[in-house]
Amino acid sequence: MFRIRKTARTEQAIGLTRRELLTKGTVAGIAAAGASLLLTDRASAHDGAHAKYYDNFPRRSEMEHRWAMVVDLRRCVGCRACTVACKSENNVPDGVFRTWLRFEEVGEYPNTRPRYLPVFCNHCDNPPCVPVCPVLATYKRDDGLVLIDYDKCIGCGYCIQACPYGARHLNPVQKTADKCTLCVHRLEAGQKPACVTTCIGGALTIGDLNDPTSDVSRLLAKHPVQTLKPEQGTDPMFFYIGLDDRLSQEVGP
């Protein structure tokens, strides 16, 4: 016949009485409560005043467009007006960018020259960020725009890791993933994105690939173009004129 050791013996066996449990539990509880406060702080930063920092857009486009952008690097002067316009138009918080400029010097001193590479979300035809999103918050519309449902996104950062261009970031205010929307609100109002409108060198051209007479279609027919990191198989909808292979690979998070 078997029996279990008495309760008091069991407590003694693991060197723990109810009083000790309460003492240790209180210490651990205070630590855990501290952690939960930190977490609550992170959560409430979004769920309060900033809950509608950005609006969502319809998942299905009613327009029969296929948006694409041509970036003519021969015309880019590196003024960063696109970055500033994007920040201003989209109320992008401090410390993060939806559009930015990559700069490097090439050649050997004193014969050097600057090179600039404006980088955006490439609104890929085969976007790697979409399938990995665990909550289906990132989606691709019929018009080719890759957008984020800010009310669904849990801010896990998986899409940020998946993007080979480093085009996504975690919005520090609303605590969700964020990126260039190609100013979808302006496109739907018949206007061009803020970066395109602002570009002083005329390096940025947006248009409809479905329309053979659009500026984008004409440029693509006229010039050889490259895309960033073509080996990733993402089929970007941003085409660069004057992009060399090395610069194409150097775009990263």
Added chain:
Amino acid sequence: MTSMEWGLPVVAKYLFGGLSAGAFVTYYLWQGLGLKAFRSLSKLAWISAAVWGLMIPIPIFGHLGQPGRFVNLLTDFHWTSPMSWAGPILLAYVVVVLINGRFFYYADVVLAYREARGIRRKALRVLLITKPPVGAVPEASRFWLKVTGALGFVLVLFFGYSGLELGIIPSKPLWANPINPLMFLLTGIISGMAFVLVLWIALERREKVAPAPGEEATLRTLILPALLALFLALNAISYVSLSYSPPSVRPAVQLLATGELAPLFLWIGLGLGTVVPMVLLAGNAILKVPRRWLAGLSGILALVGAFAQKYGFLAAGQFYDAPAGETYASLWPTIEEVLQFLAVLALAYFLFVAALWISPWRRVVPEPLPAAPAKEVAA
């Protein structure tokens, strides 16, 4: 300098998942596969699997930008995102482990319930689920014990999804390796087994009990050193395969091999945390009297190693060769992340203390024989 997108909280999630999975495998090696070397660990292993299983999502709440929306992980399940599998797999796993424990612990819980008082009695009543029997304790259903045990074991294998989370990202060449799910599963099993071993040794040491003959087999088992050897072999395969990867993987590999993360990943993770415990455990198995402290030390080193490997791998994968004028993210956790991690560990400690206090994890001891009547002393 910014912090990494995926830092300490994600490492903690992988670590806790591995600890739970490994503890359940340790439990199943006795309960399901009948390996006697793991008999003495089985009850603590089940408790460890359950507690770490409950702990898995906790660090993620600190990582998510919107922790309040974690329910979306359950409602938007789809196959293309391994992270989407996490919700259903972890939920099913924890439920199956808890139900399995009900059958595994039934007789012990009934006996403990009869003797317990106060909160402990109430907690044991909840664990029993059904009405406590009166009189002789009936045997719990062996069929359901086997079914739930096997189901839990199968779900543990699905924990490889965590390696797949990283393995399917082509933009991160260090991570994008098909061997990753197996590596993550293996480090998980190693760390869980090491944790149970350390816990068992610590509790036995507290009582100052010499190992029973059956328990000696636990100290001599070669399964843990064999798993460590297998992990080293897979590491070698993984890094050979990286030589066929795109050149963009080189900065990350250099970072792990000779760079800022080399002391953590190479020396602590692979050297101190894998090679040394493998040798110590193998040596312990051939000693005339296996040493508890040797096994305990090996277990602690393996635990530290599992953490170091996971952290190094995750951090290096996010590294890129920053050109002049730009900075890359810091490879080390922020103060906030460290504090959160310590607080989560404190919560785990409390759950373990409570679980050990409530549960009858101790072996059931035979009823002492009635004392012989004292001989009358001749006057």
